[in-house]
Amino acid sequence: MQTEAPIYDVLNYLPDGIIMVDERGVILFANEAFSEMVGYDSDILLGLNMLSLLANIDVFQECIAKVMREGKSLNAETDFLHRDGHIVQSIKSVRMIQHNEHIRFFVNVRNLTETYLLNKELRDSKELIELQAHELSVLLNSKNQEIEEILSSLDEVIWYIDSQSLSLRYVNNAVEEIFGFSKEMFLSDTALWQQQIHPDDRALVQMFFETLRPGQSQAIRFRIFHHGGQMRWLNSRIHHHPKLNLFIGITSDITAPKAQSEEIAFLAYHDPLTLLPNRAKLKLQLENRFEYSASAPFALLFLDLDNFKHINDTMGHKVGDKILIEVSQRFRNALGIYDFCARFGGDEFVILLQDADKSSVDAMAKRLIQTFKEPFAVNETDFFLSSSIGIVLYPHDATSGEDLIKHADTAMYEAKNQGKNRFIYYDASMQQTLNDFLRIETLIREGLSQNYFELYFQPLIDSKTLRMEGYEALMRLPHPKEGFIPPDLFIPVAESNGDIHHLGKEVLSQACDFIDTIRLLRDEPFFVAINVSAKQLHQTHFAHELLTYLDKRGISPSFLKVEVTESAVMENIHSVSRQLTELKSGGIRISLDDFGTGYSSFAYLAQLPIDTLKIDKSFILSLFKESSNRHIVEAISNLAHALGMNVTAEGVEEAEHYDFLIENEIDTLQGYHLCRPLPRDEILQKLQDEVPYFTPAPSLGYTI
Ligand code: C2E
Ligand code: CA
Ligand code: CA
16 A cells, blocks of 8 residues: 555545445555544554445445446445444445556445534644645656546545635546536636636635635535536635645535435425424424513414314325325415414424414414315315314413423314314313323223223113013223223213224124024024214214124124114214115114204104114103103104104113003113113023013002
């Protein structure tokens, strides 16, 4: 190495890593930049195989093979492994040189992480060895083929100019690629390089040369125009040589890394899909407000699109993405110039409003709700969306960014609960409700994964024969640590977070197991009535999937009855009636649960494929407290029979209820007076004891 010294010293000035390897990859030379990049001293590197420093050997081997085949310089991206194990992302160009019958590869490695350049800039300039005059003259006057080859194989422009006149005295071939003028043109017009500097940067460059003291080295970034007109960013490391009165420079084109780093900076604070500020930017924005205008009130709105997940799941992410872009544009148009809107994640957005008085916040929230009025057209299909908005006021509701967002999120949940497509202001009581909700949600998830859910069965008694004609399946969650969680608590939570679908499958599976067992014990007809909530019935394939499941289990649909509440039917009569009709034609019977509470229209009722009206237990429980209830029960019984339906009464707690209901020709009875909901084994026990008949306790008669 020593005999070929001068040029290698020059190579040590370059900001890029340069290594020379033989055809096996053994490192014959490595400059300082490279040894810093990978963390090994250059004398350790000599003799080492370069492959051992690569994160991916294949890329390099392919590259070498291609260079050998085509004899050209090639660029490839590879990762090097730093001695401490971290990965150094880099671009390298490989060039083959045949020298004295040896094949050598020059590998020019450019660190993509800009930190490298910065570190190097920060290093003490004294560390850079002054170029010795005789070495320089060797370099400049040499006709040595190898030096010329090496200089022209570099992507960097190596040059020097007179320190007084700034006229160009030497430049290598690489200048052509960066400036678009040939080396010869530069050497004949020695001020050409200055004319190509961006007018806005000329003063900067001028000042740089005026202030760079002899013996000093510094780096500068400036813009130039390529011969073709494009602007480029250059990075130059320049040394003021005290004895030769020269500025010696090494210049590289950093347009791509610069654009990339600007993009990286942009992406760090923006969402790439909607180009809105992201969560990190929101955090900064809030921190700035707290720091510089802590006393200025503002409003924070948390928006979540309603049913967006459904669109994403059914129509695919591409459609979802297009909708999100459109939503963000509509928001931007609706907001004032001082308002701030960030994409918080998925289909959630956070908006900061400068005007925090109630009437302007109200007006803006209404405006944001209005932005959903027009459908979203994607691929010629119109999608109707809405948004639920939770609002908090700073400093009234919270004073930290975290709490503001948490409370706004809580208020947003409340807006969803109240029927979506609306805005709600946060108030402190909401937090408790939400905490309760989250606690139950956790217990449900645990119950599903640990198989804690257990189906109980409550007999339905035929009022004429007093036999068990069926069993209502009722879900129980006996939690080993939290105790018994009543369905009135977990069903609404499961309905609102979608877990009801998993729960429904669990009900069906346990109900079918029960049917299978009872079938072996009883050779007379019976049914199991399962409760199905509105959420389940709104699924387009609900009926189909249920029937398919029964078929798979080899269970006749006549063993199953479905209880739907009157309110679930009224909520979305068209889609529900479609599902009910499909169930019914598949052979499953339908019972309209909690009847009398849901304000059904009789006209609808007659059209639905209903077998049984199940009078809500509130009427039965207060049968003798209000005489109107007895009239209602009588009327429902008459109505059902007139429409060819059966009537069931639930909540039969007292002997008096029982007597009254029998007298009024209620077909089926259910209630604590007859039997409580029991675990499956206790029902089996009852059947084995051969007491399918009920002998209710005698009553003292009822009085009207
Ligand atoms: P529901 O469908 O109206 O069920 C009847 C409720 O009345 C059951 O309460 C039952 O235990 C109770 N009950 C029965 N006889 C009497 C009585 O004589 N007096 C009184 N006071 N109550 C009686 P449970 O089991 O607590 O269930 C409450 C609600 O939870 C059910 O009301 C139903 O809407 C829902 N639910 C229970 N299991 C499921 C399920 O598997 N899926 C769905 N979607 N909902 C379920
Ligand atoms: Ca029921
Ligand atoms: Ca009921």
